[in-house]
Amino acid sequence: MVELSGGEIVIQSLKDEGVEYVFGYPGGCVLHIYDAIFKQQDVKHVLVRHEQGATHAADGYARSSGKPGVVLVTSGPGATNAVTGIATAYMDSIPMVVITGQVPRPVIGTDAFQEVDTVGITRPCVKHNFLVKEVADIAETMKKAFFLATSGRPGPVVVDIPKDITDPNVKVPYQYPAEVNMRSYKPTVSGNIGQTRKAIKLIQAAKRPVVYSGGGVVLGEASEELTQLCHTLNLPITQTLMGLGAFPGTDVQSIGMLGMHGTYEANMAMHDSDLIIAIGARFDDRVTGKIADFCPHAKIIHIDVDPASISKTITVDVPIVGQVKPILLDMLAQLESLDETFDRNRIGDWWNQIEEWRAVDCMAYDKESDIIKPQYVIEQLYKVTNGEAFVTSDVGQHQMFAAQYYPFDKPRRWINSGGLGTMGFGLPAAMGVKFANPDADVACVTGEGSIQMCLQELSTMLQYDTPVKVVNLNNGYLGMVRQWQEFTYKSRYSHSYMEALPDFKKLAEAYGHVGMQITKKEDVEPALREAFALKDRTVFMDFLTDKEENVYPMIESGKAHNDMVMAPNSKYKRVLA
């Protein structure tokens, strides 16, 4: 057996795990590990400019590839800077392994230089964490960390490693475990057959069924099965912000996103439905609106890998716990073996009703306007990229516009922080996407507020040559905050206006990239074409858009699905059924 030091074991474990990239930032407590990185070539290290950037980049890498993202940071401030990105990954169930340096064992607990209780600080926002206490335990702990991060309901795992157990002078025999067995952790894989049978019965009997699918379908690689199920049964499907793309957004059976900024047809269909088939979705409050009025006429089937998601906020009738893919495969097999074939016209009346709602055209906006409308930019982005780009976003109005006006036909193409809503996510995430998909077009849709939260990663992107197209929808406002203030605080715009904005064009140029400022509507499409033609350059496009455009439809906090505020110029003002 080979003998390796702790620092070498960390890196060798990554190699044996098949890890290609580590996003990190060095410091005192991880110097031994960095020295081990220096001495090999297989695991490539990406030096970010801020540890938050490392976590978001690893996250973007994971979301776009399905492989776990890996982060390496030092103790103390390195670890605390990483926390926002760890929490972001946790809320969206993204597989990630974060290695943090810790002060040497003899001084743990003495308020040593750059000591924080990393395991304590991260506990509420990780799937699990470890403080490794012996060199001999590093390899097995790494194995466990990857196993936990990627199995069951995925999530980030932190491995905190004291500096002294990475000492290059202390070598121990190394063998990476082939597998790991944890008596306390046995995630459910396949669903209960009796439950799926019940579910099929309900679907057969339903008159107004709706599929409501979420990020679990993307994470569970069950996009194909979901699509097949919906097609076989002619079911209308609405997807959550996290699920977009699992079912093709351009398919006629897709009725758009649901929830706070969902489409009129999706929210109305949910409200009037008699059967909700929830697949890999967790009844988030942005989706349900007022709990008491949620889907008042519907029975609910819920497929989810996490038992704790079942009946957490909404009580369901038929829970099916397990991985989405095998469960959907099982349902498809059962459907095939049925005597009668499914009559596609059986829910014809329901479809007629849905088409009526769809005809409201809830996403119409002022197309005649001379000023650049944010929606228009996204539509042009869709056109220029043939709908095939990976699109990351930050958080705010621009995020909703991207989700609404760029229909995704494939999973893992739409990458945003849905659960935590982390401004600053978009740019480093786009960089991570580019590492995983070097030949793909990658766009980052952002706002002038969000982009300034992790702007420094433009420097990393130059160093590692990861060309991304930044679409800055610059409305000069913290737009989403301003919208809420307009609606609920009589337009008292308390600190939602960003004065003294930088010249983004010059800023991009200062970082060595291409900068553009677009002020006229007719320049939008040409600018995008020019930018995407510059294959090997990062281009920052600063679009000066309508300052006070709002995101519609909107279900205000605490309201029901059928109580939407519609765009002022829409055929329907406030709609109340």
Place this chain on the structure above:
Amino acid sequence: MSRQHIISVLLENESGALSCVAGLFSARAYNIESLTVAPTQDPTLSRLTLVTVGTEETIEQIKKQLNKLIDVVKLVDLSESFSLERELALLKVKKNDIIAKKIEDLSADSLALITDETDGFLVIELVGEKVWLDDFLASIKDEIIEVVRTGVIGLSRGERSLTL
């Protein structure tokens, strides 16, 4: 609708495992009435008993969230079956006739022992169900100088058991 539940948990005997349980309760705003923990016969496992109050839905969530913790190996809700619960209390009083009489009067199925007598002060050991302890301690409230309670532990009766 809210009811008291006694939940027994087998936990990996790892540093940090107890914090995971305690952290879960504070993060999700569940209440803990009492919590006791000690290693089992198998030194790699701890057994934790916690008493919590909540509606059926809340208790269901608590159990699911506990099960989701990586270090939780197995758990049982003792309130769902025919089970036995005990709590131990130590209390200090000044030696006097009222107390001596009370201890004597206690019925046979309750355990009360004068464990120590030093300089005219008694340490009394009480073992019983929580409600009984509550009542008894209330009845001698004015005499008590100091009291310490372990929190409830419990075990199911008959064949059922919480083992690996």
